[in-house]
Amino acid sequence: MAKRIDVSGLSAFYGAHKAIDDISMTVEPRSVTAFIGPSGCGKSTFLRTLNRMHEVTPGGRVEGKVMLDDENLYGSGVDPVSVRRTVGMVFQRPNPFPTMSIYENVAAGIRLNGGRIRKSELDGVVEKSLKGANLWKEVKDRLDKPGAGLSGGQQQRLCIARAIAVEPQVLLMDEPCSALDPISTLAIEDLIGELKERFTIVIVTHNMQQAARVSDRTAFFNLAGVGQPGKLVEIDDTERIFSNPSVQATEDYISGRFG
């Protein structure tokens, strides 16, 4: 169910602009890895290279290797569509399909992946996914209502349900709580704790406490200056990063002495 990610020598470009430079790291299965760092250091860009979403941007280009267990996502002949079916993604702004009902939103990915599927079977998957996203109790009586009618926090959990419905190996989250209120944020943090039993999770967050609360490992990214590519400064156990990081820049950033 969950796979190890092994990145080596990865750089990503927007046209001629190099956004991240030579990143290597390993992400263990069934763990939560948090990416922290100042704005513009390439956290989102790096995250999007992990499911080949980066190349969707016009001019987007990647060099290097991303191994998912023993398959190179950037190997020749690898279909990006199938990569994205294996590596799910949750975005910063909740983005349920506005024209679809709650049920249809969760079923959307399965309809793509499986093609034909029996209604009873689909009902089961939808229920399981909504339960998995801690949303079932709130929406079970209005599955046929538009997903866009839910609150922001519920919409984000709906997006998580939609992503896990297709049983991905890895779940990528790009600041999933930054558009949410504190209560909804807490609900999603709890959810992440439950989901890591089943998935490898990578989460970008601006919120240091959140990284400390939810993650097992933390990676700190930084950039030398405006226009420079972002770099991975260090990755280590979260406890260590927040108590005794090995690089001074990390400590400065975490203690707010970042200039």
Added chain:
Amino acid sequence: MNDMDIANSAPADRPPGPASPDLTAAQPAPAQGIRTRKSKTTVRPGDRIFLGLSRGSGILLLVIMAAIAVFLTVRATHALSQDEGNFLTTFEWSANTDPPVFGIAVLAFGTVVSSLIAMLLAVPVAVGIALFISHYAPRRLAAPLSYVIDLLAAVPSIVYGLWGALFLVPHLGGLYGWFDTYFGWTGVLAYHDGAARSLFTIGILLAIMILPIVTSVSREVFRQAPKMHEEAALALGATRWEVIRMAVLPFGRSGVISASMLGLGRALGETMAVATVLSPSFLISTSLLDPGGGTFAQNIASSFKESGETGKDALIASGLVLFVLTLLVNGAARMIIARRKEFS
């Protein structure tokens, strides 16, 4: 027609959750003492002039509209009171005889049928081209292609008419013969030789004429499909076509409907091209391929010059019916769009 604001008000960017709690707090409190009189806002001469101008032109517009409506209604009523036939069901247009006998049955049939054929042919093609430009074509190709399509809209309709009469009509006979061989048994697609100056030919011509407007409006709507939903589909492992099906077409649906209605409006009222190509007759043929039939606009254009007083009034009456038809089409489009509101 405010098709574009229908498109804009459509789905999408409802900002999720509390956008930013301190947004309201960030706005500066109104400074004290700048305005002393509370209810009275400052009015300068410019405001007064602008207000007068805009109010004046609004009223003028309404007066002109009312005058036109009164004029047309009076003349039409005059014609109807003289009509010896049934205005709705008579298959004849002899408005200059004494007594005059005329009815719009053939015109209504021809107008609706030729426009429907045009829609059936044009809308799928237009949506296809629009999607190709907005989501498939590389930018180098998309820009010139959009330009050429837009250029098609600038061709005067008489040119389409000439092209239809000189090129389309002679070349469609073969196609119609083929239709007749395989689908002649339906009756609708039977063809008994003769020049292809039929309602179906008109339909094809109108389809080409409305293609640019339907394409360019659809294209703009598809372009505005929110990136965030396209990315949502992509991240689920959707192929390009699946992204379009999940995130672009549902978003663009109301826009495509209004684009089609714009096209339909043009097709219903098209005059010169139809008058140039059609060989009019006051019969309703069961076959759409056989020559004959007529449309409101074509009939007005063809008979106006030779008409006497009553004949002209009769044509005005038929013009009013066309106007009502166009209104109904618009109303229907609005209803279709409104029905989908909950999900957009």
